[in-house]
Amino acid sequence: MRETIEFRIAEERAQRFLEPGLGTLVNETLRKVVLPREDPRVQEIGAIERKLREQGSLFFTYWNIERRYSATELKSAELLNLIIRTSFEPTGAMCGTGYDESVACEYCGAGARQTTALILDTRRIAKSKDIAQTLAGEVVVSSRFVETFQKAGLRGAEFRPVMHGGGKELRASDWYQPVVTSKPLRLAAKMLAGNNPFDLDERGEHRCPKGHVAGLNQLSELYVERASHDGSDLFITDKLFGDRRGELRPEPRWLISPRLRDVLTAMNAKGHALEMAHVV
Amino acid sequence: MLQARQLYLQRLKEAQATYPNSAGYENHHLIPMYLGGAKDGQTYRLPTAYHKAITRAFREEWQYGQGRRPDPQALTDILVRVYSRYPVPQLIGISP
Secondary structure (H helix, E strand, O other): OOEEEEEEEEEEHEEEHOOOOOOEEOOEEEEEEEEEEOHHHHHHHHHHHHHHHOOOOOOOEEEEEEEOOOHHHHHHHHEEEEEEOOOEEEOOOHHHOOOHHHHHHOOOOOEEEEEOOOEEEEHHHHOOOEEEEEEEOOOEHHHHHHHHHOOOOOOEEEEEEEEEEEOOOOOOEEEEEEEEEEOOOOOOOOOOOEEEOOOOOOOOOOOOOOOEEOOOOOOOOOEEEHHOOOOOOOEOOOEEEOEOOOOOEEEEEEEHHHHHHHHHHHHOOOEEEEEEEEEO | OOHHHHHHHHHHHHHHHEEEEEOEEEEEEOOOOOOOOOOOOOOOEHHHHHHHHHHHHHHHHHHOOOOOOOHHHHHHHHHHHHHHHHOOHHHOOOOO
């Protein structure tokens, strides 16, 4: 696995702390730096970030960890993290989907119960995709995805029709909402979550005291407990990531079996990426 | 204030040159929804081209729909940086 980490740093801070010529300009005030994870300059950036945070400032704003795998590595994975790359808005709640917020966690906002069919403006979903999610983390899949999933005899989800609510009346759409029926996969202790790659949120500001949210962001590959694996093909994690902020909600991570990976590959499904997940 | 007004007019001109077919106005969420702004949060009516330029500036600072979120301090930094490059006209006494 090759892991790279991208930082976006205000140009004036980059000029002050980084070697000249490192990275590229995104615009006149923002520099993008991409480094292999093992590059010593990553730790230097971490040290600058920690120092500036102690002083009430910060070094980088944006960060992203990219993991690239060989075909052999992906082939050997027991489970895979299905990363949904296609996002859209408006969210379900903005289109009329009902939620019972009274059952949501008072600390992290997780667990609001969906009380109606998922209603979306389905014109906002890219037609070329097979999987996508709203900003609120409501996942939808194409009818092609559902047909292929069911034809292959895969297990772990039911699919409920998504209603199109972009006009005067609700009508059926070509999209479905997967409702996961498999047992949630328990995150293992090895899993890292936090605010950014150098801040594991030791103060617990973004960890739910009731245990619903593991942290603001997923930092490591997914690690899940073998004892919670029920042999299905589609899963979500037991704990969520993120926070309740405006339309954003804490979201689980999605995992798939190698069987479902093969099906997605064969149908040339669009809208996602895969990372290895570790069953421990 | 004068500098901010000059900057707005310059950025508006650049935006109109970049997006020549973007006539009219659009509502802009002061905190974009993908960064956690509320749907009924503060909005400002901006020229469409200028709105597109601001949207691009935000997405350069923090990519859209990545499944990750900036912590509150990083979000504040992003807002300050974007609005210092692209002032909101109503906040500097200009009617857009």
